[in-house]
Amino acid sequence: MDLNLTWVLLFGVLIAGYAILDGFDLGVGVLHLFTKDEKEKRMNINAIGPVWDGNEVWLLTGGGALFAAFPPVYATAFSGFYLALMLLLAALIARAVSMEFRGKVDSPKWRNIWDWAFGLGSFLPALLFGVAVGNVLRGVPIDASGEFVGTFLGLLNPYALLIGVLSLVMFTMHGALYLVMKTEGEQQMRAQATAAKLWPIFVVLYVLATVASYLVAPYLFESAFLRVPFWVCAVIAFLGIAYVPIAMRQDKAFPAFIASSSAIAGLIGVALTSMFPKLLPSSVDLAYSLTAYNASSTPPTLTAMLIIALIGMPLVIVYTFVIYRVFKGKVVLTPDSY
């Protein structure tokens, strides 16, 4: 395994980690739009309160890894997706402050404003994640010099929006499964019913997305089937998706959540292994695509970063486990809660 491949793998781990972790708290935010009862609304926020910001850091590290390991990919993608990323930042800011501000003034009107900020600030990132993945898979207009030559509206094409709806439904289901673990009574039953309703929609959307990918980006299907890592990811995704309803029927909340986590990780793996070595395909001419080999940093940079990552990543994994252990179990509301 060469250095470039190692860094694609690490980047994949970071993005999959982000999708699994922030995925459920974005999902809880989307479900918040449909929550009516005040106590349940507070349960939503307190269920993710101690962990959501740590989860979002995975996106930052993913962006950081891309910046350091594959600078041209970072430059082209972040310039090309400029307005979309500004929109994403505005949504993430609204969502972050809504959780803090919501309980600070005892007025229904005040709380209502922050409920919308929290809900929409979660809805938008959940949708945009898929829109971004969709555009990357489909390929973005990149010219021979590696410059993005498309427009913001061009990013909102039907295929990318389809993948956006897929990620929205996937994260919302994932969030509902998280709430099943963290809540009790009526709210728990409702979260379970929501997840059960979203699962078939997710499966249909996934099948549609696969067919659409074949039509829009046939290059994805050229050599993927010959690759062992592709099949490993595909099997993980398939087992995860298939096990969600089985675990739910047996009231196994944690295994159901693990199953949807593997589904998310598996699907991201499938996307990445189908694209490899392309990281940002060009829709102008596939030959202009930025790949793990024509758009990487130098071997000494990649080596130095690898050493840092090998020290840093175990630390992150350990503290993540510690935090989730500290806050395990059902949410209990106190006057000091959000």
Added chain:
Amino acid sequence: LRTSEAHSIAVTAGEILFSTILFTCIYALLGSLYVFLLVKEVKHGVELTEGVRV
């Protein structure tokens, strides 16, 4: 490397203007909310528990 040589070609001046206005508004709003809440908390005063003398 000058700014004029280093900026993103794909990002237009209009987009930069848009994001500058966007962030100015966001931070102005958050700043005012912060002052509003701070003043409110200060006026509210400290919750005194038994046994504490001021």
